[in-house]
Amino acid sequence: MAALTDLTLAQARDGLAAGEFTSVELTEAHIAATEAVRDLNCYILETPEAAREMAQAADDRRVRGEGGSLNGLPIAIKDLFCTTGVQSTAGSHILEGFVPPYESTVTRQLWDAGAVMLGKTNLDEFAMGSSNMTSYFGPVMNPWQRAGDAAAKLVPGGSSGGSAAIVAARGALASTGTDTGGSIRQPGSFCGIVGMKPTYGRCSRWGIIAFASSLDQAGPLTRTVEDAAIMLGVMAGHDPKDSTSVNVPVPDYEAALGTGVKGLRIGVPKECRLEGTPAEIEGLWQQGIEWLKAAGAEIVDISLPHTKYALPAYYIVAPAEASSNLARYDGVRYGLRVDGDSPQEMYENTRGEGFGAEVKRRVLIGTYVLSAGYYDAYYLQAQKVRTRIGQDFHEAWEKVDAILTPTTPSAAFAQGEKMDDPIAMYLNDVLTVPASMAGLPAISVPAGLSGDGLPLGLHVIGRPFDESTVFKVGHAIEEAANFTATPQLMAGGR
Ligand code: GLN
Numbered sequence: 001m002a003a004l005t006d007l008t009l010a011q012a013r014d015g016l017a018a019g020e021f022t023s024v025e026l027t028e029a030h031i032a033a034t035e036a037v038r039d040l041n042c043y044i045l046e047t048p049e050a051a052r053e054m055a056q057a058a059d060d061r062r063v064r065g066e067g068g069s070l071n072g073l074p075i076a077i078k079d080l081f082c083t084t085g086v087q088s089t090a091g092s093h094i095l096e097g098f099v100p101p102y103e104s105t106v107t108r109q110l111w112d113a114g115a116v117m118l119g120k121t122n123l124d125e126f127a128m129g130s131s132n133m134t135s136y137f138g139p140v141m142n143p144w145q146r147a148g149d150a151a152a153k154l155v156p157g158g159s160s161g162g163s164a165a166i167v168a169a170r171g172a173l174a175s176t177g178t179d180t181g182g183s184i185r186q187p188g189s190f191c192g193i194v195g196m197k198p199t200y201g202r203c204s205r206w207g208i209i210a211f212a213s214s215l216d217q218a219g220p221l222t223r224t225v226e227d228a229a230i231m232l233g234v235m236a237g238h239d240p241k242d243s244t245s246v247n248v249p250v251p252d253y254e255a256a257l258g259t260g261v262k263g264l265r266i267g268v269p270k271e272c273r274l275e276g277t278p279a280e281i282e283g284l285w286q287q288g289i290e291w292l293k294a295a296g297a298e299i300v301d302i303s304l305p306h307t308k309y310a311l312p313a314y315y316i317v318a319p320a321e322a323s324s325n326l327a328r329y330d331g332v333r334y335g336l337r338v339d340g341d342s343p344q345e346m347y348e349n350t351r352g353e354g355f356g357a358e359v360k361r362r363v364l365i366g367t368y369v370l371s372a373g374y375y376d377a378y379y380l381q382a383q384k385v386r387t388r389i390g391q392d393f394h395e396a397w398e399k400v401d402a403i404l405t406p407t408t409p410s411a412a413f414a415q416g417e418k419m420d421d422p423i424a425m426y427l428n429d430v431l432t433v434p435a436s437m438a439g440l441p442a443i444s445v446p447a448g449l450s451g452d453g454l455p456l457g458l459h460v461i462g463r464p465f466d467e468s469t470v471f472k473v474g475h476a477i478e479e480a481a482n483f484t485a486t487p488q489l490m491a492g493g494r
Helices: 009-017 023-036 048-063 105-112 161-168 185-191 225-235 253-257 279-294 307-328 343-354 357-370 375-396 422-429 433-437 467-481
Strands: 043-046 074-078 116-121 174-179 194-197 217-222 265-269 298-302 402-406 442-449 455-462
Touching: 009 023, 009 225, 023 043, 023 048, 023 074, 023 116, 043 161, 048 116, 074 105, 074 161, 105 174, 105 225, 116 161, 161 174, 161 185, 161 217, 174 185, 174 194, 174 225, 185 194, 185 442, 185 455, 194 225, 194 467, 217 225, 225 253, 225 442, 225 467, 253 467, 265 279, 279 298, 279 402, 279 442, 279 455, 279 467, 307 357, 307 375, 307 422, 307 433, 357 375, 375 433, 402 467, 442 467, 455 467
Parallel strands: 074 116, 074 174, 265 298, 265 402
Antiparallel strands: 043 116, 174 217, 194 217, 194 442, 402 455, 442 455
């Protein structure tokens, strides 16, 4: 039998159901695997004791013939989700020591389905970043290495870098992430795993520490498309506690996978052919087109004319919302307090010490674009652009059922690279941000390796609330790509 940590979530589920092993055994294997890859710094907090208790409780339920669809399956949680009685930091010094008295709706649903929590994963501070370099708790290392260059430490992408790296390294069967502009899909692509961002409103944001409320969405990171479908089925659903969560039924995503892509129309947007994109990424995109054609899909050239404005508009809207959301960290209500001689000074000292450089940059940009003198020129203008981006997609849906692009303009880069050039860092999200601005579901599926042996993802965008088609197309790519490469730094070694 394969090592327990090599199983997919679906295989582990079936193995538990067949009585081949217990959740305690499965969980112990993942706790040991976590220790083996601790140098990657995937976790801000490991919770092995809680995991053991949850695993035992899952086994007890199974004996009684009870237990939900994830009963006994060990997973990791991005440390942006509030978890009752367990420190939740958002990767920030300002929330160090913050122990929420409440559980996010998404994690509540996972625990109700029987999942086991291994710990809280590392992330860019307040989910602002594409490299995991902005975490107060130190960078996460990508378990993949460049061929012939083991010395270069690569980033796992961000902001859900810890969640992506631990799943790639076989330390967890699956994990949760959040995606505001690409933070599930880009780390999924960099770490050679599947990352799925559902439609805005599909998962409740209640209890997820807010970055940019009109963009943030929870979603799964897994090693297969099937596993992503299983996870999302549990994470999704209407929540009266989040007024932006949408009350539409959650379909059986797993069932959608088997139905194939025959007759589906797949759009290829010309505006995503970006200048300077490496030939190997262009080549992979073309390969994806050929795969889907061979599977019976029809390829349609489309235009999304406002694509080039998506990134600049995102970097107005997201910081604007962030500056407003982060106003609550004042040294009074949560986490860190740095005293001063007056309340004003305490407030300034706390925020000055508690926030890192990238968060401060965003708060400054956000406050600026919302200020009386510049609101019309920046924020309002960006909102208009956002509407146009949404219209582009709306028109595309008359011609196609899904859209295919690469996930990222490059493979994983080295730690420290792009740190002194925020624009170069922001360009990571150039292909993922349009779907975020339009609130659309999108998935990244590992599809090939770069010339130096690093994973590259293909990106599928779908209609609002049509995650099923996104999964179906993702699955077809997965089958054709047959991506079996594994990272160099993983539990069990290779
Ligand atoms: N990299 C993007 C940013 O820094 C997206 C982050 C995210 O999706 N949370 O804003």
